[in-house]
Amino acid sequence: MQTSVIRIGTRGSALALAQASEARARLMAAHGLPEEAFAIEAISTSGDRIQDKPLSTAGGKGLFTKELEEALISGRIDxxxxxxxxxxxxLPDGLELSAFLPREDPRDAFIGRTARRIADLPNGATIGSSSLRRQALLLYxxxxxxxxxxxxxxxxxLRKLESGEVDGTLLAYAGLKRLSLGHIVSDLMSVEEFPPxxxxxxxxxxxRVGDNRIGEIVxxxxxxxxxxxxxxxxxxLGALDGSCRTPIAGYAQVEGGRLSFSGTILRPDGREAHSVRKEGHAADAAAIGAAAGDEARAKAGPGFFEGWT
Known part of the structure; x- marks a missing residue:
């Protein structure tokens, strides 16, 4: 089926490498290919290098994808x-999302140093998070x-937590599971109370759009x-112009061809939140999401996103 090594690009963190390894294992199983048919190439991204400021002020989500996408466009990776x-x-012109692997558990996990649950934290406790969504939900x-x-x-x-910098932090449960760290979780947040x-x-x-060889493999x-x-x-997200500068939560589930969606937008200080729910046929997924975004914006009213985006 193929004669050259397929180059898989990824960020270089332990979690990113675990995710790339999972994708490689699935590709090997799908095509009966040996591990040496694939090469994982770790690429440093701006998001990994910038550690002293919020992503919202450094450039947003694209900081974790820019260098990988440049490597993809140039042909350095497949x-x-x-x-x-x-x-x-x-996405940049010429690129597309061609596959989504089966989703892991979407919940956020609380890891507490001084209390096992957020509700049990003492008044004025300090929580560390780089996510505007988590920050806003915590304050809400x-x-x-x-x-x-x-x-x-x-x-x-986790090292910062252990050293006593904060009383607790929140991380994606899926990432902890992929790193075999699920056992450190103090409390799992429900998607209703703490939407992902x-x-x-x-x-x-x-x-790459039009790369039929890789498209067929993926x-x-x-x-x-x-x-x-x-x-x-x-x-x-698109209907709300969502980025790392906006606290937005959204979660869709598909069962038997039906899709149910719930979304929430918040002010960064947690003082105001608006939620929407939509459902319909899974085939209309994008239209349902866009309609939900329009409804959330209408609920929030003019000016909700101004001054802090």
Whole structure:
């Protein structure tokens, strides 16, 4: 089927490499190919290098994808493996998301140092997070909390927690599971109480438009229900011009060809939140997400996104 090694591009963090390895294992199984048929190439991204400022002020989601996409466009790699929640809603010309792997558990996990649950934290406790969504949701739940910037990969954040910098932090449960760290979780947050980021827990594969050889190799990995859910969530983001500068949560589920979606937009200080729910046929996923985004914007009213985006 193929004669040259297929080059898989990824970020260099332990989690990103675990996700690339999962994609490689699925490709090997789908085509009966040995591991040496694939080469994983770790590429440093701006998002990995910038650790001293929020992503919202440094450039947003594209900081985790720019260098990988440049390598894809130049032909240095054949496909890129990403965390779907890192993907901007608009891709560079010539690139497409060609497959979504089956989604892992989308919930956020609380890891507490001084309490096992957010509700049990003392008044004024400090929580570390780099996510505007998590920060806003925390403040919506507990306005008394002090939320501080917490950049770095999973292991870096856990070291900061252990050293006593903060009383707790929140991480994606899916990432902890992929790193065999599920046992450190103090409390799992329900998707109703603490809705996840659009795309959370889903690995996606980006390829060049028109690269039929790689497209055919990647195609068997696409999980239709996950792809529909992500089409809805990404359309919700797109309708709201979502980026790392806007606290937006969104989660779609597909069952028996039906899709249900819930989305939430918040002010960064957690003082105001608006939620929407939509459902329909999975085939209409993108339209459902876009309609939900329009409804959320209408609920929030003019000026909701002004002054802090």
């Amino acid at each position: 496909l890129a493996v990403h965390s779907s929640k890192d993907m901007p809603t608009k 739940m507990r306005p008394d909390l002090k939320v501080v910037l917490f950049r770095g990969n999973v292991h870096t954040r 980021a659009p795309g959370q827990a889903a690995i996606c594969i980006e390829t 195609a068997p990995l696409n999980h239709a229900d996950t792809a529909a859910a992500l089409a809805c969530e990404r359309a919700f």
